[in-house]
Amino acid sequence: MATVDRPLTGAERAAALNVLARKQRSLAGDAFERLRKNRAAMLGLFIILVAGIAAAFAPLVAPFDPLTTFDEAGRANPSLREPLWGNPKYVDARHPFGTDQIGRDILSRLIWGARVSMVVGFVPVAMVFMIGVSIGMLAGYRGGRTDQLLMRLTDIIYAFPDLLFVIIIMATLRNHWLGEILGGLVLLFGAIAIVNWVGMARLVRGQVLSLKEKEYVEAARTIGATDLRIMANHLLPNSLSPVIVAVAFAIPGAILTEAALGFLGIGIKPPTATWGSMMNEGYQVFSTTPWPVMLPAICVSVLMLSFTFVGDGLRDALDPRMKGTQ
Amino acid sequence: MTSYAIQRVLLLIPTLFFVALITFVLARAAPGSPFDKNQDRPLPPAAIERLNNVYGLNKPMYEQFVIFLGNAVRFEFGSSFVRDRSVSDIIKSQFPVSAQLGVQALLLALTIALPLGVVSALRHNTAVDYGSLLFATIGTTIPSFVLGIFAIYIFAVNLHWLPVFGWGTWDKMVLPTVILSLGPMAFLTRITRASMLEAIRQDYVRTARAKGLAERTVIVGHAMKNAMIPVATVLGPFTAFLITGSFLIETVFSVPGIGREFVRSIGSRDYPLIMGVFLLFAFIIAVANLTVDLVYGMLDPRIKVGK
Numbered sequence: 001m002a003t004v005d006r007p008l009t010g011a012e013r014a015a016a017l018n019v020l021a022r023k024q025r026s027l028a029g030d031a032f033e034r035l036r037k038n039r040a041a042m043l044g045l046f047i048i049l050v051a052g053i054a055a056a057f058a059p060l061v062a063p064f065d066p067l068t069t070f071d072e073a074g075r076a077n078p079s080l081r082e083p084l085w086g087n088p089k090y091v092d093a094r095h096p097f098g099t100d101q102i103g104r105d106i107l108s109r110l111i112w113g114a115r116v117s118m119v120v121g122f123v124p125v126a127m128v129f130m131i132g133v134s135i136g137m138l139a140g141y142r143g144g145r146t147d148q149l150l151m152r153l154t155d156i157i158y159a160f161p162d163l164l165f166v167i168i169i170m171a172t173l174r175n176h177w178l179g180e181i182l183g184g185l186v187l188l189f190g191a192i193a194i195v196n197w198v199g200m201a202r203l204v205r206g207q208v209l210s211l212k213e214k215e216y217v218e219a220a221r222t223i224g225a226t227d228l229r230i231m232a233n234h235l236l237p238n239s240l241s242p243v244i245v246a247v248a249f250a251i252p253g254a255i256l257t258e259a260a261l262g263f264l265g266i267g268i269k270p271p272t273a274t275w276g277s278m279m280n281e282g283y284q285v286f287s288t289t290p291w292p293v294m295l296p297a298i299c300v301s302v303l304m305l306s307f308t309f310v311g312d313g314l315r316d317a318l319d320p321r322m323k324g325t326q
Numbered sequence: 327m328t329s330y331a332i333q334r335v336l337l338l339i340p341t342l343f344f345v346a347l348i349t350f351v352l353a354r355a356a357p358g359s360p361f362d363k364n365q366d367r368p369l370p371p372a373a374i375e376r377l378n379n380v381y382g383l384n385k386p387m388y389e390q391f392v393i394f395l396g397n398a399v400r401f402e403f404g405s406s407f408v409r410d411r412s413v414s415d416i417i418k419s420q421f422p423v424s425a426q427l428g429v430q431a432l433l434l435a436l437t438i439a440l441p442l443g444v445v446s447a448l449r450h451n452t453a454v455d456y457g458s459l460l461f462a463t464i465g466t467t468i469p470s471f472v473l474g475i476f477a478i479y480i481f482a483v484n485l486h487w488l489p490v491f492g493w494g495t496w497d498k499m500v501l502p503t504v505i506l507s508l509g510p511m512a513f514l515t516r517i518t519r520a521s522m523l524e525a526i527r528q529d530y531v532r533t534a535r536a537k538g539l540a541e542r543t544v545i546v547g548h549a550m551k552n553a554m555i556p557v558a559t560v561l562g563p564f565t566a567f568l569i570t571g572s573f574l575i576e577t578v579f580s581v582p583g584i585g586r587e588f589v590r591s592i593g594s595r596d597y598p599l600i601m602g603v604f605l606l607f608a609f610i611i612a613v614a615n616l617t618v619d620l621v622y623g624m625l626d627p628r629i630k631v632g633k
Contacts, residue, residue, distance in 0.1 A: 155337065156344045158615075168604050171592040172352040256469050260574060263471060264589055279475065283578075290479050297475045301468045308467040 034317040041313025044306035051303060055115040062108035063094075066273040069103040070095070083291050090289075100278070100292045101285050109273035110299055116274040117303065119185070120258040121251040124192035129247055131193065132200025137231050137239075139201065140208025150201055157198045166191045166257055170266045183269040188261070192254050203246055207239035241318040248314050252307035259300050275300050331620055338612055345608045346398055350391050353597045403602030408594045413602040417584060421606075423493060424576065424583035428568040430499070431507035432561075439511045440557070443518025444550060450523060458515055465512020471574035474505045478578070491580035502579040506572060510564050518557055525553040555625050562618030569607055 035041055054061050064070075070081075082090040083098040083106070092099075097106040139147040157165070169191040170184075178187050211217065212235065220230050261267035262276015263283070270277060275296040282292030369377075378384045385393075397403065403413035446458040481487045481501060492498045525531065526549050534544045573585030580586070584603060591599035 152340075156341055164604070164607060167592070168349070168352060168600070171595075171600060172356040172597070175595075176355060252467075260469060260471065263574070264577065264592065266592055279472075283475070286475075286478065286483070290483055293475055294479055297472045300472055301476075304467045304469070305464070308463060312463075 031317040035313050038313040038316065040309040041317075044309030044313070047302060047306040048310065051114050051306075052118055054111050055118040058112050058115045062105075062111040064105040064108040066104060066109045066112040067271050068105070070099060070105070071103050080285065080289060080292075082289055083295075086289065086291060097295055098289070098291055100281055101288075104273075106278075106292060106295055109278055110275070110295060112273040113275040113278060113296065114299070114303075116185075116268060116272065117255045117258065117300075120188065120192070121255040121307075124189045124196070124254050125247055125250045127189065127193040128196045128200050128250060129243070131197040133204050133236070133243065135197070136201035136204025137208055137235060140205035141212060141227070141231055141235065147205070150198070150205065154198045154202050157195065162195045162253070163257060163260060165195045167261065167264070167266065169194070170261055174266060174269075183272050185268055188258065188268060192257055196250060196253075200243070200246060200250075203242060204239055207242060208235050211235055211238055245311060245315045245318060248307065248311035252304050252311075255300070255303060255307075330623070334616055334619060338616060341612055342609065343395075345612075346395055346605060347391070349601050349604055350394055353601050354387070354390075356595070356597060398605055403605075404598040406591070406596050406599050408591070408596045408599075413598050416587060416599065417602060417606060420582060420584045420587050423581060424569070424572050424585055427499075427502060427506060427576070427581060427583060428565075428572055430503045431568055432510065432564065434503060435507040435511035435514055435564075438507075439514035440518055443515045444522050444545075444553075446515070447519045447522035447526065448545070455519075458519065462512040462516040462519075465508045466516065469574075470505055470509050471578050473508055474501070474575055474578035477501055477505050493581045493583075502575050502581050505579075506568065506575045510568065513560070513564075514557065517560055518553065521553040521556045522549065525549040528552070555622070558625060559618055559622050562615045565611065565614035569610060 080090070080101050080103070081092045081095050081099040082088075084091055084093070084096050086098060090098075095105050095107070097110065099105055100109070135146070135150060139150040166188075170187065173187055174184060178190075181187065217230060217234055220234055225233075258267055258274060259276040259279065262274045263279045265277075265280050267276045268274050278296040279293050279300075282294075282296065286293055375384075401414050405412050406416060409416065442458050442461075446455040449455050478501070482489065488501055489498050493502075526545075528549075530552075531544060531549050534548045535541075539548075569585075572583060573588050575581070576583045576585035577589050584606075588600065588603045590596075591603070
């Protein structure tokens with residue numbers, strides 16, 4: 001607080017006393033308060049929660065099994081049904097969003113697809129977080145050979161766009177036994193994690209490099225704290241803000257990767273319902289009816305925007321000085 | 327500076343070497359041999375033996391890798407498994423289409439993003455500013471191929487304004503070019519705006535105003551000139567974006583470029599083509615990044631190159 005070299009006015013004094021009387025809040029509490037006031041971020045969070053709940057309880061929420069085909073003889077097109085707002089001749093009220101070309105209920109597939117998106121969003125990013133933070137911390141704190149190796153690795157991996165690297169891994173190893181585990185889900189996790197951990201490690205390394213010269217770290221060292229303790233209790237909590245923001249943007253990145261791979265036909269194996277594979281299949285009947293491709297496309301867009309709003313909100317909340325400059 | 331440049335150019339060699347190594351290992355790890363396509367009528371072992379001899383597939387791995395490396399340097403990736411053409415032939419005939427698409431999209435992005443970013447910085451916190459921020463958020467968030475699907479639905483299916491698929495005439499080029507440019511355009515707008523916001527608050531801009539220069543000269547000659555430096559640096563990663571973005575866009579709009587060929591080769595497990603295109607992409611991206619790093623050092627003398 002700036003020092004004032006004149007007597008305080010009544011209002012100023014009251015304001016100053018108010019600050020003192022205010023309930024003490026932690027830094028995290030302050031950040032949360034700022035986030036709560038950000039309407040776009042709250043809307044995003046709400047949508048993510050709804051999608052997350054639908055995904056978690058997919059078997060209960062979805063009206064039908066996502067893989068069952070509904071064929072009926074006597075229909076002009078036995079499988080494909082328009083959604084409720086489509087051409088009334090082909091609408092079937094039991095399937096509000098219609099069915100795809102082999103007669104699977106689109107609403108149910110979207111709900112089950114949300115499940116895949118959420119898993120693909122969170123699991124690889126959790127892996128990236130753990131690997132990236134520990135290696136970045138070590139490289140930044142110890143320096144030396146770990147650091148050299150990390151920097152060289154980053155140079156190589158940064159030479160590619162992420163998506164291209166994931167595609168080449170998926171394309172070549174999809175039919176390998178590695179690609180068969182859980183319908184390709186494990187390979188997809190691995191591919192996303194391999195491509196992304198380096199960026200996270202580099203971010204943490206940069207943070208640690210600047211933090212480790214701070215007085216409180218020196219103080220901790222002086223009183224005999226072990227390296228592990230310094231890293232876990234001092235460096236980690238203080239370097240967490242940018243890491244949280246990076247994680248918030250990595251999740252939609254992973255979801256997008258699945259969608260793009262699914263659209264190209266090299267994602268998780270059919271017949272699993274994922275938004276990406278639904279776009280791939282729906283795209284083939286685009287000229288007949290646009291909804292099998294449009295609905296998953298809309299879902300992907302809405303979820304992406306929600307995560308971006310939350311990510312932007314988190315960045316503004318954790319580092320208010322950055323607000324409005326990005 | 328010169329030694330830094332030489333160092334950076336030399337660093338290309340290990341990078342590309344590792345790229346080639348990764349590609350080679352992945353291709354060899356992929357299951358199935360090129361000669362076991364027809365499951366019903368498998369080739370006799372003697373024939374496979376001979377084919378393996380011809381293609382050098384029975385040599386030790388390291389020797390195969392050296393041969394692969396030697397061929398890659400000479401831009402030789404062998405024949406496509408599926409098409410009766412050599413990979414370099416396919417690349418030569420289809421790459422120009424992708425290059426044209428990419429360059430058109432980049433030019434379009436620059437033409438719109440730079441003025442938009444500058445204007446929204448000058449009109450900070452007005453409707454124009456919020457509008458362009460909203461555009462920037464949507465453009466950087468929603469993936470290009472999803473925007474492509476929306477665009478086909480609106481402009482081709484509903485309004486019948488433009489043809490959906492193909493390439494060659496201007497009306498077929500409009501949608502793919504515009505959609506491919508949206509991502510970079512949004513990102514460039516964001517960066518230009520941020521960079522310009524910072525520039526107009528600098529002392530040298532105040533000095534320029536104080537000595538009575540016309541507002542136009544201050545903005546264009548002083549603020550913009552400096553604000554463009556960070557913008558120039560992202561053009562390298564954009565080359566990457568335009569190339570990788572293009573295979574999704576080429577698939578969505580059936581543009582006969584190298585990107586769609588790449589996607590097709592993935593579908594048909596045409597490994598020589600996959601590897602050839604991948605190495606080409608990696609090379610272009612590495613060179614683009616290098617160029618930008620070097621240009622950056624020249625544009626902004628404050629940047630200490632060589633760390």
